[in-house]
Amino acid sequence: MTSLISPFPLLDNHQVPLVLLGGTLCNARLWQPVIEHLNVSSVQTITVSGADSAKALSQQLLAVLPPRFYLAGFSLGAIVALEMLAQAPERLAGLALLSVNPLCDAPANAAGRRNAVQEAALSGVGSWLSATLWPRYVAPDRLEDSALHHTIVQMAQECGTETFACQTEIAITRADHRAALSAFTAPVLVIGGAHDVICTAGHHQAAVSAAPRARGLTLPDSGHFLPLESPQAVATALRNWIQESYHAQKSA
Template sequence: MKAAPLLENHDAPLILLGGTLCNGRLWQPLIEQLNVAHYSCVTLSGGDSAHALATQLLEVLPPRFCLAGFSLGAMVALQMVALAPERISGLALLSVNPFSDLPENAVNRRMAVREARKAGMTRWLSENLWPKYVAPHRLDDAALHHTIMQMAEECGIEIFARQTEVAITRTDHRAALASFMAPMLILNGAHDAICTPQHHYALATAAPHARWITLPESGHFLPLEAPQRVAIAMRNWIQESIQ
């Protein structure tokens, strides 16, 4: 029997914020598992800072919504919590580093954009980030590699440049979670070399009421590596958020 759609006839749609070089393809396997009725997948492309992106989203989103963010999208989601916690009926953070970026990272981040522009997105990502994107046993997964590279090519170098500025200028908003009492879910992969288990421990420490789940066979790209397991956790979180 097909599960009844979540959020049907409800005024708190599910908003999904993608990460760097991610579009709706990131969430599609998860959406198919969740069977949600009202949702929107957001590509982070309209601003050069987390504050700008969060402000723009808050201007167009409904008064209440369930918010899930992946990687850079989770950083923007934390900014939204800091700005308007009363509008968020539930918060899910996937593969996130909650800290401010180190100032010395800016040079290398901007250099990466220049190198990707010169070499081409797929070649540069395959050589530099693909080994960190997924769990070791998925490195030879051609279909997964194709999906991630396809998203990157569809986003393009200019979006990559703007998203890089968002990462550089982001702010640590863990303090906002102390008074955020809506249902909160933290998901990470045990093999994530980009947003490590230690990053998620710091986040969970700041939000002791949150449910924290580590997927043992996954790396950074949880929604594509383990959509079924992510869906189980998020389905429970959604049900709590709309009660």
């Protein structure tokens, strides 16, 4: 992966780590460009796997994570982040939701989601992703970006179809946690891509409207995969959010 020079000095998390949750068919590669730009003292990336519901996975993560942390989730990771908020809001120093849909999944989507897992297993997850999801994943002017395409396909292949099957069940069974957002008093950052056709502006606004201390940000040159499409802009927003969250905690 290309090494980037961070535009920022090291940001001390003050012993409160930043935890980053990836999306469907994503691993640590999703966050690497953001981390290199962000330059924080303590960060942990987590692949969403090991359970077939957001509730079960959140319980597993909360059992091993530090008592207090900043939490940022992308796409499916944002769904898990909202579940973690619902279960243990006192553990979160701040919450960032990237490419988020805070609503329950429509029951009619379940069959299509499970069929997609079967199709990916038959044709190979990389080939399946390229044919079905890639055209919807990024902004139109990034569709010919071979390096970006390669990274997203590589992550999918490294995750594999077993992980995809578990992640699909998490998406199907997710809960609407806007009530938990409305009760959360720490800073909430919601970032969306202007060209995201998966998690739309309406979805992002639903999250922003629910949280009393939410700030919404739309990245004009990004689609769904904004951590890879606009890593420096994401890093800048996350850095500001961490600093805001820290100062809010100090003044509380």
